[in-house]
Amino acid sequence: MSMNNKGGSPAPTATNAAATAGASGAPGPAGRPTATPAPAAAPKASLSANIAKFRELGLLAFIVILAIGVQLRNPSFLTWENLNDIATNTAILSILAVGMMLVIITRGIDLSIGATLALAGMSAALTVKEYPGLSPLVAVLLGVGIGIVCGAVLGFLVAKINILPIIATLGMMNVFRGLTYELSGGKWVSAHQMPDSFKAIATGKVLGLNNLIVIAVVIYIVAYYFVNHTRTGRQIYAVGSNPDSAEVSGIKSGRILWLVYTIMGGLAGLAGVLWVAKFASAQGDTASGYELSVIAACVLGGVSIAGGSGKISGIILGSVLLGILNNALPMINVSPFWQNFIQGMIILIAVLINAVVKRGIDRNNLMRRRI
Amino acid sequence: MEPRLLQNKRDFSVKGFLLQWEWMLVVLFLAMTVMNINLSEYYWNFDNLRDATMSFLDKAFIVLPMVFIIIVGDIDISVGSIVALSSVIMADLYNHGVPMPIAMLICLAVGTLCGYINGLLVVKFKELSAVIVTLSTMIIYRGIAYILLKDQAAGKFPDWFNFLGWEYVGGIPFILIAFVVFAILFWYLLHKTTFGRKVYAMGSNLTASRFSGIQTDRIKIIVFTLTGLMSAVCALFLTSRMGSTRPNIANGYELDVIAMVVLGGISTSGGKGRMIGAILAIFLIGYLRYGLGLVNVSAQTLLIIIGLLLIVAVSIPKLKLGKKR
């Protein structure tokens, strides 16, 4: 759409200008069509809009092709069971991706989520170990709570003391990780120490779908509503798109940042509990380095590191793609030594293609402008 | 309008001088030293302090060029993987009969190439941020290392190779000497040459630099290539210290390196910071770890301390600004 608009707008603008001109009985020349879009401004965002569409289709196509390819190699790939597994294993990643998207939209990044996840998970696990009678819901809430606290601390550092996100999260990553070890005293919490009710969080099913999937879906629905249909949600984009004017239009950027990191923390906390419940074990080094996968998912999903843009639909695809890779590579007997390389390549190629397509569209738009 | 003469002197303020970030590092360093001396009777001992450098200086070689990259306003998180890849290739070649000196040269060449590729990608695809580019090359480079070495470790280097990481020249660890030499080179490059000046310019305002006839692309490529090269240098020393190598060495180095650079007062938004700061930061963190190691502080406590140190150090000046507003 936006492409036509981009093209369509300027000339008519002018013609209508003429109309108003006539109305207010103004001198002739002014009525004449004039405005050509300033080339500087025009291509940029309208393109990124196109890309947003285009890239998602492209990503989808890529996923489909990949899936077919794998299916040919291993027929047990496109089975209900396996798809279910993929979804289950991707659920946690995709939940985190939501938070990360919000953070990146505000021009930030959060390296600490792996550690936050571990801390929340460990605390929840230790709690249920002590009080097996405890309702799993309480455990979940506890995890989320701890996550929120971690996130709030980060938010404070970023929003109030305005430390660069990458640094603040890098530092706190160490702190949270360390705390996790301190908390557990180097021990693990293992299956037999967890009440079944707790493990059931991750194994239970709702109408045939694993809880994790359900939770993820719910979160996505809420997130979609939040970013698209609430004032705060839009303000997040505003802050990322142009922080200065956000100030001027009376948006409390500080609060928005704080909020965003807190949400990220909360989701990480939730993910922590789910993780621990899913694998029925809590370790100090849970999910170390996981943040990179999450960021990769966002990038694949077309969330722009420059801030301001990013769509729910995009990160769904991004997470799914990663999920499929993790599941498929072992299944088609790719040598374990190649898996790293392949994943890296796919990420790189995805972003490069993206860039190239963008340029292509750019050129086309210029062609359309007759000189 | 009447032509006015400009003063010749830069107005010097003691305040401004004392307020440089580097002084805060010095203060921190002293504080740290005092603390360590009180904690352990083994700390204040020349031999120990000397040998300690051997175990933390390998990373430092990467810190030097990383300062440039961050001043230009980019970032390179693939350094750890470059170390692994170049080290693995060197070891593999040597085990396949290539003479060690040549293998070492190839190691440097590989590092340089990796860096060059990073630079090229960053320059040719300006719409991608360096974070993304190096994030993917990080995975790829280490991936290649795994493909090459599979599940083995390669090693059994000639004894003289130990020299790099373990021997002394006139009672001073060779690695320390090497570092000092490189440090001086990079300091000179950054602060005394047109190249360094251009790097600062680019970090402060890329377009203006370009319009002022600076070949921004070329300089970016050079900076990334330098980083690759120095990562390979780090690979040499690290491999020598380990006596063997495997695809997972130098895991997570990128974070340590970046942490040091930032602690050194180089702003990740580009254009600001000094080499001396980064160097101070290297020794600050290095000796802090060492000192706490002497009293066998548990790894997790160490993590927390380093993390908090980073946060606190970075917050101080911000708090100051905060008051201003």
Add this chain to the structure above:
Amino acid sequence: MSEFILELKGITKTFPGVKALDDVYFKLKPGEIHALMGENGAGKSTFIKVITGVHAPDEGDMYLDGQKVSFRNPKDAQKAGIAAIYQHVTCYPDLTVTENIFMGHEKIAKGTKRLLWREMHEEAGKLLKELGASFSPKTLMGALSVAEQQIVEIAKALSVNARIIIMDEPTAALTNNESEELYRIAEKLRDQGASIIFISHRFEDMYRLASKVTVFRDSKYIGTWGVNEISNADLIVAMVGREITQLFPKKEAQIGEELLRVEGLGKTGYFADVSFTLRKGEILGLTGLVGAGRTEVCQAIFGVERPDKGKIFYKGRELAAKSPLHAMKQGIGYLPEDRQKQGLVLSWEIGRNITLSSLEKMSRRGHLNTRKEQDLAKRLAEKVSVKAKSVFDLASSLSGGNQQKVVFAKLLTADLDILILDEPTKGVDVGAKSAIYEIISDLACSGYGIILVSSEMPEIIGMCDRVAVMREGRITAFMDREGITQEAILRASMADAAPQQDQQRWA
């Protein structure tokens, strides 16, 4: 109940180091367009920010309809019906027009705090129609031209149905006709009873619109007059604090041999078969509307963007500048349109800025000789008479005019013989303007060939030996010094057969 809708008394605002406003007064009547004038750095923008609640004043009171008010944040001001359209359009390129209009006061459902998109789109559409714009409110803001973005900004002001609308240099980025458009809108708003504070450097803006004018100088209040009761000269004196004898000190330089010849230069989507020549000592004006492709042509010659068609001959030899560096080595210099983003490293000392493009000169095998550097910097800074304490002051601390002078000084370091000046006086105050004109004609006399890109008629007419007018990427007319007239230029820069042409263009 006072006769004034807005009244400020003795406003003072100090930032660390600088006194931005010093005991300032201002009175605004309902339904009045009140021009606020003053050189850059006179404190106008700060004043606006005080009114809109971005800054809180240190001293002084503010009265709305005679009631004392004090805004804690922009929201308060909005509620009180004050809206501002800022100098540099402050929009969210990644968001739709609708969102830009309603940002900060979105329509939300009572119970569920849901955003009412349909309603907002509809209202946005209405507003845009009123303002004679026809793009869909769902367009991404970033896809609009500067002029269109201005219109959105105004729509924003209307959407809060503001009683007081502040326009901070809204015409700075607009072409004459777009300004005309804006004037009409402003008048319309006034007739609907809104009061407008109009800030501008352009006298024509003021005479065209305002009934009263208030002048600030050096963050102090100078006075308020009825537009018709103060002469242009007096106004300038009030603003600058001294007479400006001659605004266009055009000296006759003797024109030498040909330096540059451009033949059929073209770049897809930006400009096509552009041909012209430039000779020694000549000032060639390049004018036309914003977006007519002037900047692109210049940057093509300067090697920023490669042209796809055509040849450039430099002193007879063919030359295709690969990069700015290459162009400068040949002897072509470019003074970019946006000095803050493209011309200067604001966070740097004046000196360093000046020497940036000629570091090699002051270095041996890469080693930088700072002594030499400082001397050169000082010499040049004095030559263009930059107003500063020393070359160690930060570029950001300078006024627009002085910043521009620094960029000039930078050009002088390289030994060039062609200077391309892209809007050299944009957003520069009257005083500095004439100083810059002086520099330009001195350069011409000393043998430089100069291409002067500008949208300001008087400037073109006052300075140029020849003028090339561009429209939609093509040169539509050449005129000699004698032949240059406002009308002629206007005629050449407007498309006569444009409407249908445009249709094709965008089809």
Add this chain to the structure above:
Amino acid sequence: MKKFMALGMTAVLSMSLLAGCGGNNNNEASGSDAKPSSSAASGSTGAKQKFAIIFKNTGNPYGEKEMEGFKKAIEESGDEAILKAPDQPTAEAQIQMIEELISQKVDSIAVVGNDPDALQPALKKAMNAGIKVLSLDSAVNADSRMVHINQADPERIGRTLIQGVSEMIGGEGEIAILSATSQATNQNTWIEWMKKELEDSKYANVKLVKVAYGDDLRDKSVSETEALLKSYPNLKGIIAPTTVGIAAAGKVLTDKGLKGKVMLTGLGLPSEMAEYIESGVSPWMYLWNPIDVGYLAGYAAEALVDGTITGAIGEKFTAGTLGEKEIIADGDGTQVMLGDPFKFDSSNIAEWKSVY
């Protein structure tokens, strides 16, 4: 002025911060005896001899137990134990710790190597400084140690695991191995021995279809296991010679209700595996007692320091409750064998799951 305050604040803050951490570390000392820092933080300089142990990485219960045993042994002979473990399981970090211990002039270093060769230069340096060096559990190469404490003969482990799994699957069917990282040395040796055992004719019908690597990460181990199950629908057994892997596999099999269809065995922590052994997903599995490994290492270290042994073949020493042990050959080095791997099944798991 406030700027100066800021500077001062920096100093104060950093001081208090660091001191604070030092303090916090002292509290640990008084607080829990399990904390490594305990004995050392107080900076004791008595006649006590210092025995250090370095494990692979922190936060690993298996390692905690090994160190606990070591500590027990050392304290039985009234000396001071220093327990260290890096936060990442890398040789780099261990080298650094060895340097620190050399500086502290400890009397002995026992190390669980993250890499057999990488530690050689550092350990050599230690020995030159007159420090007695031994390795336990995961060995370092012969040149860089005086003696190795072997928890169990890799050959025996490899062969027993194969025997075990073939017994579970009734002597025929496909089996797969889920290992730790592709880099892990002792896993790799065990796998070698498994393959050797499989060459025996009586396993003609047992087919090893794949060696997968879970990198000792939960998520990866799980997806690898799932991949195994799907790629080899008629898979009968899984051998996971690593604590994380076997637990993850147990979890997958339980969730997918494959109990009894796919057999699971390997090496795992009773505490981690209790669930699945009791449920029968894994009929039985093996492991030695890490506490004993550490304990034995402790006594070996004491013996090295007071000179009863030098690490030569044939020497004997008494290892507290474990009785007398003899040093035997191991390739070109020497080692002390703890004994056979211990078999955990439903009958005895209950009593062990609380121990480690």
